[in-house]
Amino acid sequence: MQILLMLLAVLLVGCGTTEPANTRAAGYIDSRACEGCHAQIALSYRQTGMARAFHKIDADEVPGGSFVHQASGRSYQFSTHEGRAYLKRDEVGGGNPIEKEIHYVLGSGNHARSFLHRTPQGRLIEMPVNWYPEKGGIVAMSPGYDRPDHMDMRRAIGYQCVFCHNGYPKQAGNSLFDDAVFQGDLPEGIDCQRCHGPGREHASTMGRGKILNPKKLSGERQMEVCMQCHLETTSFSLPNSIVRFEQSIFGYDPREPLEKFIVHFDHAKGSKEAEKFEIAGSAYRLRQSKCFLNSNDKLTCTTCHNPHEKTISVDAACAKCHGQMESSTKHPAKADCASCHMPKRRTEDVIHVAVTDHKIQKPSAKQDLMAERVERHEQMGGTSYQGEVALYYPKTLDDDLYPALAQVMHQSNLKKGIPRLEAALEKQKPAHPAYYLQMAQALHAGGEAARALPYYEKALGIDAKYLPALRSKGISQFRAGDVSGAKLTLEKTTSLHPQDSLTWLELARIYRSEGKSADAAKAARKAIEQEPELVEAHKTLGTILMESGDRAGAEEAFRGALREQPDEAEVQSNLANLLAGRGQGADAERHFLAALKMAPGLKAARFNYAVFLAGQKRFADALPHAMEVVKIEPGNLEGRDLLGNLYMAVRNFREAAREYGEALRLNPAYARGQLGLGTALGALNDFAGARKFLTQAANSMDPAVKTEAAELLRSLP
Ligand code: HEC
Ligand code: HEC
Ligand code: HEC
Ligand code: HEC
Ligand code: HEC
Ligand code: HEC
Ligand code: HEC
Known part of the structure; x- marks a missing residue:
């Protein structure tokens, strides 16, 4: 039997298996090939959350019933027909229905399931609702979505999610700065090679070829194998880590030190955010325990976990160092150590999930660890943390390049970060264009668009077709007042990268600023053609057409924007105005009211609504709105x-x-x-x-x- 399985495995290796694209080193295979020879391990591994972290949706994973989200006024309903799963969104009270097929589930469901739609272009879109097992199983908003203006069905998930939750996919892009686009069938679950490294040679030589057994690494390096995914210091803006720009996204090789691939950061010690508990922080918390700090790298994840197995023998693991505990007056128990020293605790970033706190400590009765939470949000487009970003792992580095980058990438410490990064670039002179792009973007964000320009040139000197630098350069030129330069740059960008919707959108804005409404409309339409979900493009097109007197076109564009994002108050108000102009009073009023409900302080909506009511001779109704206008702006x-x-x-x-x-x-x-x-x-x-x-x-x-x-x-x- 064993021999037969082995032969089968060899055959599998020889043919049929596909080489994943863009992995750091060649030599990876479809890890189903490992199953033949390591049947026992493969079988038990299949039961774990990690093996089921990403998969095609099963019929029994489709939640029933419907879910209403009060804050955004939307309702969601799952359904299946002909073996396919769907999620439908409606506005409460009817209107703007959208339905998307669900292709994949991210998350085993031990704590949560996220639902993913795959677009024809190969992007993965995260659905706004998740399933959580708490309280017997509930549908609730996905992390970050419990707000009136959430992303709804528009958030494309990046390579990072997939890096931590899956095997090696085939992907079109190769850097974290690319849009995440996936090719062919996606793998299903974290596979053997994510921890064992490339297995082709080992598998094709009947197991004689070398393969990494993490057990043979030092304690620190064993932890690193797990920390590639389990060390998230925070999921809020900081940044928590930076994958080195020279690396491809799935380039981590467990045979090599983690710092060659990624550098981790944390909030500065003593800051308000320093004490936190988040979902993907097992390693971060464990590393704060006295058990870890005082045991010379002898405590690793595998001290307690066999990663191929679902079950765990914790007490035996504690006993390795603490011996047999006795219940006594000094210590209350002799078993079930984790229940008091590693309790489950609600996470701050995923409010419907509780996980084990890996910071092993003396129990404290002060805090209700499971208390319900309200989701915490960052301001749109900004970080909530302003302060130094501290190097976390590795503890020291030879140069200041990444620590300096970390200060500016999420603008946590922009002012001090800018001179620091300039100095580091001057000293290291790195050869990858992304460093100079980051420098330029930091200067732009700091209000120094003109000073950013030479850094774009440096990036483009290394790679003349580098899309993010081309696009940002045009934006900075425009900000610095060089309109014709900006146009030239962005026009060139669209000829090199005609698929980039954001460049078309920027170009549309510049044409509009020049009063070239036909060119502007054309560019906005190109943006929509490339990315129909891009709300800003519909909005910009509507404004351009409205300004140029094409009321029917403007109406269609605004409706397009609202289809993607119903709570755009400005769009609601513009649409209402157009409808009022066409004599569609009832419809117009509905949209005015929608706009004012979302943005009570939106002056233009108040004013136009008052004018509209006056036009209907409802003067008394109009009065309070006009009063509000002068109250907002005396x-x-x-x-x-x-x-x-x-x-x-x-x-x-x-x-x-x-x-x-x-x-x-x-x-x-x-x-x-x-x-x-x-x-x-x-x-x-x-x-x-x-x-x-x-x-x-x-x-x-x-x-x-x-x-x-x-x-x-x-x-x-
Ligand atoms: C054709 C059979 C075969 C295939 C396919 C195979 N192995 Fe092995 N593997 C073996 C044999 C035989 C050994 C050594 C016997 C032993 O000591 O258990 C081994 C040993 C190992 C070891 C321990 C190495 C050490 O140094 O301690 C690991 C880890 C391992 N295999 C992982 C994998 C992974 C991952 C895959 C798939 C990429 C894979 N194997 C595919 C046969 C195979
Ligand atoms: C740094 C790696 C990392 C990144 C990036 C990451 N996750 Fe996770 N995620 C984890 C880890 C580790 C867990 C398991 C935590 C635990 O069980 O304690 C997890 C848990 C989950 C779960 C719950 C799974 C279950 O049932 O236990 C879901 C759902 C999830 N993540 C979704 C996402 C999505 C969506 C993204 C991208 C927006 C994402 N994650 C990004 C590492 C990551
Ligand atoms: C999450 C990381 C991870 C994944 C995924 C993983 N392994 Fe392992 N594997 C390890 C670690 C860590 C060890 C060493 C365990 C120890 O310290 O005893 C190991 C040990 C092994 C060994 C050596 C034999 C032993 O029991 O010590 C084999 C064989 C093996 N793994 C095969 C596989 C196969 C086959 C798969 C895929 C089905 C797989 N592993 C998936 C982490 C992983
Ligand atoms: C490729 C990323 C990745 C690597 C490498 C990784 N993990 Fe995980 N791990 C995850 C994710 C994601 C989850 C949550 C999966 C889920 O339940 O959907 C998880 C879940 C777990 C769990 C929860 C139990 C379960 O059934 O899965 C344990 C325990 C665990 N990991 C231990 C380890 C250890 C130990 C290592 C290192 C040997 C390791 N992990 C390496 C990503 C990873
Ligand atoms: C690899 C060895 C090792 C393992 C395994 C281990 N510990 Fe420890 N633990 C230590 C060391 C070392 C200390 C620090 C002792 C000191 O400095 O006084 C410690 C300290 C502690 C403390 C005191 C913490 C404090 O903040 O004062 C508790 C409680 C504890 N361990 C519980 C556990 C439990 C429960 C387990 C199993 C879940 C466990 N330990 C597993 C080595 C270990
Ligand atoms: C001292 C023992 C110990 C060590 C060391 C340890 N864990 Fe755990 N881990 C536990 C216990 C206990 C649980 C809870 C198991 C359960 O509820 O079945 C757990 C659960 C988990 C879970 C699932 C979270 C949940 O509550 O469902 C993940 C993920 C995990 N561990 C990852 C890791 C990683 C990664 C490391 C290394 C950085 C690690 N663990 C080291 C004891 C340990
Ligand atoms: C019912 C809750 C509970 C359980 C179960 C429990 N402990 Fe404790 N443990 C405590 C408390 C409370 C303290 C703090 C006592 C004190 O303040 O001196 C403690 C303290 C400790 C310490 C630190 C002792 C010292 O003197 O610093 C260690 C080590 C420890 N426990 C290990 C374990 C191990 C190992 C197990 C499992 C065999 C375990 N505990 C089970 C409640 C528990």
Whole structure:
């Protein structure tokens, strides 16, 4: 039997198996080939979470029922038909339905399952809802999505998720700066070679060829095999780690030191964030334990875990160092050590998940470890941490390049990081363009777009077609005021990389700023063609078309944006305006109200809604909205004028006069204010006052105001 299996394995190695693309070293095989000779291990490994961390969705993993997310006003429902699984999204109250097929599940379900849709281009899109086993199994928002303006069905997952959760996929890109695009069938689960390294030679020589047995490594290096995935100091912006730019994404080889592949960082000691508990931090927490710190690298993950097995004998592991504990007055128990010293604890980054705290310590009764949490969010586009980013692993490095990069990459310590990185680049002169790109982007973020330009040149001097540098260079040129230079750069970028939606979008914005609406619309359409989910592109197109008078086109574009992201208040408001203009009152009102619900302070929406209501002769309804406009912006002349007009309409002439007067106080030459005040004073029988302001208005440059003022002057007694 064993022989037969071995032969089968050899055959498998010889044919049919596919070489994964872009792995660091050749020599990897489809690790199903290992199963034939290591049947026992393979069988028990299959039961573990790691082996099931990524797989095609099974029928029994499709949650039933529907889930309503109050904060974003959306509801989600899973379904299956003809053996395929789907997730449908609706707005509460109907509208904007979208349905996406679910192809893969990420997560064994021991703690959670994320659902992934694979696009025809090969991107993986994370669905906004997860399944969690807590409370007998619930559907709830995916981590980071419990907010009104979440990414919904638009978040493409990067190579990093897949790095930690799967084997070696075939991928189109090769660097972390590329879009994550996958080719062919994806592997299903973390495979043997992620810990054992390339196995082709070993497998094709009946096991005589060398293969890594982590047991033979030093304690520190054994830990590193696990730390490639289990050492996340934080999942919030920092950055927690940087994969070296010279490495390909799946390039880590467990036979080599981890620091050759990745450098890890942490919050500075003593900062508020230094004490944290997150989902992928087993190694981070263990490394804080006295057991680890005081045992000279003898404590590793495999002291307690056999990675091929689901079960664990903890007490025996503790006994290796602490001997047999006795229950006594000094110590309460002699077994079940983990229950008190390694309790399960709710994580801060995935609020529906609790995992074992690997910081082994004396139990403390102070804290309710399972207390429910509210999800913590970073500000859009910014980090919540501002401070030094500390080198975490390895403890020291020969040069300051990566520590300096870490200060600026998420802008945690931008001011001090910029000179530090400049000095490090000067000293090391690295040969990869990404270093110079990071330098340029840091300067841009620090408000020094012009100073960024030479660094883009350096990056492009190494690789003239380097997309992220080309695109960012155009953006920085525009920011620095060099519009024609920016255009030249971005036009060249679109000819080299016509598939890059973001470049088309930037180009559309620049054309628009120049008033070239036809070119702008064309570029925005190109962006949409490349990436239909890009909300900003629909939005920009709508604005361009609205400005150029193509109302039907603008409406279609705004609807496109809302299909992808219903809670874009500005788009809702623009669409409402267009509909009001077309006489579609009921529809317009619905969109105005939607806009104001999402963004009560959105002045344009308030103003336009008040104008719309006035147009419907609902003056009393309009009044509070106009009041809100001048409350938000007291110096808003049009708002004052509108408010005055509304008071006139409800025959409150005194208030009307006050508002027009206020407008004129802000700008005595404001013709509409003069006309309004003249009219109001006339209505209050102050004819002298009326004559004064109407005469001023009759001299206005605005022909409409001029005519009306002249007419009113004639009608004065
Ligand atoms: C054709 C059979 C065969 C295949 C296929 C095979 N092995 Fe082995 N493997 C062996 C034999 C035989 C040994 C050595 C016998 C022993 O000591 O257990 C071995 C030993 C090992 C060892 C221990 C090495 C050491 O130095 O302690 C590891 C680890 C290992 N194999 C992993 C793998 C992995 C991973 C794969 C798939 C990539 C694989 N093997 C495929 C036959 C095979
Ligand atoms: C640095 C490696 C790393 C990255 C990056 C990472 N994860 Fe994880 N993830 C882990 C580890 C390790 C666990 C297991 C934690 C535990 O069980 O204590 C985990 C657990 C999970 C689980 C729960 C699985 C289960 O049932 O136990 C899900 C779902 C998940 N991650 C999704 C994601 C998604 C989606 C991404 C990308 C946005 C991601 N992870 C990025 C390492 C990572
Ligand atoms: C998560 C990392 C990891 C994965 C995945 C993994 N192994 Fe291992 N493997 C190890 C470690 C660590 C050891 C050494 C265990 C020890 O210290 O005793 C090991 C040991 C071995 C050994 C040596 C025999 C032994 O029991 O000591 C073999 C054979 C082996 N693994 C085969 C496989 C095969 C086949 C697969 C895929 C089905 C696989 N491993 C998947 C980490 C892994
Ligand atoms: C390629 C990334 C990766 C590597 C390497 C890795 N892990 Fe994991 N590990 C994960 C992820 C992801 C999970 C969560 C999987 C899930 O449940 O969906 C996990 C889960 C686990 C679990 C939970 C139990 C289970 O059934 O899986 C243990 C224990 C574990 N890992 C130990 C180890 C040890 C020990 C090593 C090193 C020998 C190691 N891991 C190496 C990514 C990795
Ligand atoms: C590799 C050896 C090793 C293993 C395995 C080990 N420990 Fe320890 N442990 C130590 C050492 C060393 C210390 C520090 C003793 C000292 O400095 O006084 C320690 C300290 C502790 C402390 C005191 C911590 C504190 O903050 O004061 C506790 C509690 C403890 N261990 C519990 C456990 C438990 C429970 C297990 C099993 C889950 C375990 N240890 C496994 C070596 C180990
Ligand atoms: C001193 C013993 C010990 C050591 C060392 C240890 N673990 Fe664990 N680990 C545990 C215990 C106990 C559990 C809980 C097992 C359970 O609930 O079945 C656990 C669970 C896990 C889980 C699943 C989390 C959960 O609660 O479901 C992961 C992932 C994990 N360990 C990874 C690691 C990694 C990676 C290392 C090395 C950095 C490591 N462990 C070292 C004792 C240990
Ligand atoms: C019911 C809870 C509980 C269980 C179960 C438990 N312990 Fe403890 N352990 C404690 C408490 C409480 C202390 C702190 C006592 C003190 O403050 O002196 C402690 C202290 C320790 C210490 C530190 C002793 C010292 O003097 O510094 C070690 C080591 C330890 N336990 C190991 C173990 C091991 C090994 C097991 C499993 C055989 C275990 N414990 C099971 C509650 C527990």
